[in-house]
Amino acid sequence: MSWHPLRRLTAWIDRRHGTWRGAVRSLLARLALAAGRLEPYQLRHPQRVRRVVFVCLGNICRSAFAQQVAIRLDMATASLGLSTTTGASTPDSALRAARRQGYDLTAHRAINLSDFEVRPGDLFLVMELWQARALRHRFGARDDVEVALLGLWCTPRQPHLHDPFTLSDAYFDQCFCRLREAVFALQRVVPQAGRGPQSAGARR
Template identity: 40%
Template sequence: MVEADFGTASGFARAVFAEAEYLLGSLNRHVKPVHPDVQRLIFVCLGNVNRSAFATAVARLRTSATRSIGLGAAAGARPPRSAIRCAASLGVDLSSHLATHIDDYDFQPGDLLLAMEIRHARFLVERGIPPSAICLLGHWSVPRRIHLHDPHMLSETYLGACFTRIDVAVNKLLDELLAAGSPCMKSPSGGCHEALVSS
């Protein structure tokens, strides 16, 4: 059960510690309601071939104002076949995705960076990104999962669970932005996601 739901024992431990930090209030600046003036969504993970790649592909079904980056990405890397298959089963196409390293990203006012892990958020702060522009995507998952553990090289069962959580979280976030009249939701997309999550 641990491997299917959390990926690894380490993933379980990190999820527990992340939830504890959330309950203690130490993550408040990264789980606040989103600002209505968000212009662009930037999804962040480590390699930019699984979590953030999938998140931005989900978001792109509803808005074009999105991109993704990896803190340790190999620029131009493609998602593994397992990620492409899993995404396709959820109605999302990852086949043309190419990884982008954070060094090829320039922060712009109005960017909202959505990190998959607490350490990603803290790394972004150390890079000079304003803390007010960084949120933890798992805050919008249902149920909440502050730590979205890296599925790379793990079981396809966990990969599916991880992508499903991200799908729910992204759509719940987009619903919130839409309700707030955010400019990022006024950018047209090429399609419509069938499984929207109500706020």
């Protein structure tokens, strides 16, 4: 048996999904989407959105880049991490990937959820289903904010946007391209979320 097809498949997965785990999680998320189980994490009230808040684990790669794209579009925006150190900087691999897309993350500093000021009208845009569930649990019955999967604005929809941290440049580029596409599409849905005098979210 030739191993060339397996190597080609592995290279494709590394480029498109980062890892085999990323590919499996992406498939499971797509199946959940097709079965209608992701309905709670789709945007229901776009007219209520006043700020878009991008969320990932560490707030140093995915959400940091998405925020910069939103800033370029003059959106009111912020970003945070569910498990990070407030003040952490973006790693070199993500800095280089952002530069390849024409964005600069050198000034970005992470904000942990515990240090973040939630405001009415916030739309929290997460990268993975578990993040959506964690935020909904955190907000409880609060109905003045929404939680949605950012990848649902990709074409085709990508409900799972795997973390590129420590992965290849090729996957970083793929991930950041998807993020940029999603934010551009999102901006057309919530044009009223224009940037105000205070779009950041750290507590003062």
